[in-house]
Amino acid sequence: MDMLKKVHEANLKILLEVDRICRKHNIKYLMDSGTLIGAVRHKGFIPWDDDVDIAFVRGDYERFLEVAKDELAEGIELVRPVDIGGGKAFFDFTPKLVYTKSRKHFEDEESNYYDNIPNKVCVDLFVIDKISENAFWRKLHILKMYVIYGMAMGHRYKLDYAKYKGLQKLQVMTLATLGKLFSLKTIYRIEKKAATHYNRKNSSLCYYSNYEPGYGHVIIPLEGVVKTVDYDFEGYKLMGPDNYDGVLKLIYGDYMTPPPEDKRIPKHGECDEAKGFYVEV
Numbered sequence: 001m002d003m004l005k006k007v008h009e010a011n012l013k014i015l016l017e018v019d020r021i022c023r024k025h026n027i028k029y030l031m032d033s034g035t036l037i038g039a040v041r042h043k044g045f046i047p048w049d050d051d052v053d054i055a056f057v058r059g060d061y062e063r064f065l066e067v068a069k070d071e072l073a074e075g076i077e078l079v080r081p082v083d084i085g086g087g088k089a090f091f092d093f094t095p096k097l098v099y100t101k102s103r104k105h106f107e108d109e110e111s112n113y114y115d116n117i118p119n120k121v122c123v124d125l126f127v128i129d130k131i132s133e134n135a136f137w138r139k140l141h142i143l144k145m146y147v148i149y150g151m152a153m154g155h156r157y158k159l160d161y162a163k164y165k166g167l168q169k170l171q172v173m174t175l176a177t178l179g180k181l182f183s184l185k186t187i188y189r190i191e192k193k194a195a196t197h198y199n200r201k202n203s204s205l206c207y208y209s210n211y212e213p214g215y216g217h218v219i220i221p222l223e224g225v226v227k228t229v230d231y232d233f234e235g236y237k238l239m240g241p242d243n244y245d246g247v248l249k250l251i252y253g254d255y256m257t258p259p260p261e262d263k264r265i266p267k268h269g270e271c272d273e274a275k276g277f278y279v280e281v
Helices: 002-023 032-042 058-070 081-087 109-113 135-155 166-179 185-194 244-252
Strands: 052-056 076-079 098-100 122-131 205-209 217-219 228-234 236-241
Touching: 002 058, 002 076, 002 098, 002 122, 002 236, 032 109, 032 228, 032 236, 032 244, 052 058, 058 076, 058 122, 081 166, 081 185, 098 236, 109 205, 122 135, 205 244, 236 244
Parallel strands: 052 122
Antiparallel strands: 076 098, 098 122, 122 205, 205 217, 228 236
16 A cells, blocks of 8 residues: 555554544634645645644633543553653644554654654644734734744654754854753643643734744734534545634635645645554554
8 A cells, every 4th residue: 555545554553533522522723734725626635745734712622621532542642742741852842643553753861852743644732712803913923832842852753953054043042052051841831831821811823832943933814713613524524623714715815726746745744654664543
């Protein structure tokens, strides 16, 4: 079987588990990003995509984390950022649903530092929190989230500073060095407090608070994510935002036009068996 097809099958198993658990406990989830584009444009996976993204508003996110560990089917594991490396290894702020019978490449010292979790087929769980309607306070808040992320990076296996240039390099080095002065547990606590700062305030805007800085913190209207509807996805009915067009246009622009053929390639794994890639389905 084609390796990408196996990845799709593994991701579909995870999606169906999320859907089953959420419907049982009356929790709303949202197919997000490329997964939502796939639902709208292809009625399933984007043929060349190799990952799945799911988002929850904060309340539903917290409820899902509470019940999922005890209800997930065998072979699917919920891993929170604080679980990795005994709470001392930072990969990102995104919990993952891990398909345990998979591997992206042969294990090495770096992958073992992260308990080999990012080296497996995973579905990322993103959380949506409110953010200020005031442009100044909104920018300041995003800057704060970037600073916290930079501090957490001090707990990475290693940092390749060659990826950064000029002032950005200095910023990353400074924040990572500062972050080493704090336990990762403390940084996780600071991150959650900052991410949820505006949730009790009256705001019509929200953002994906646990995105990594490289992807930016996408700001969308709250009304675009509070109501869900079912979409056809690989022959099943899965949840997505009612206002999919508004959300996708805001993030991607013309999302209905596929990229050029030379850009239609998997982003998160080479699907190369010679390098150790395998998925058991």
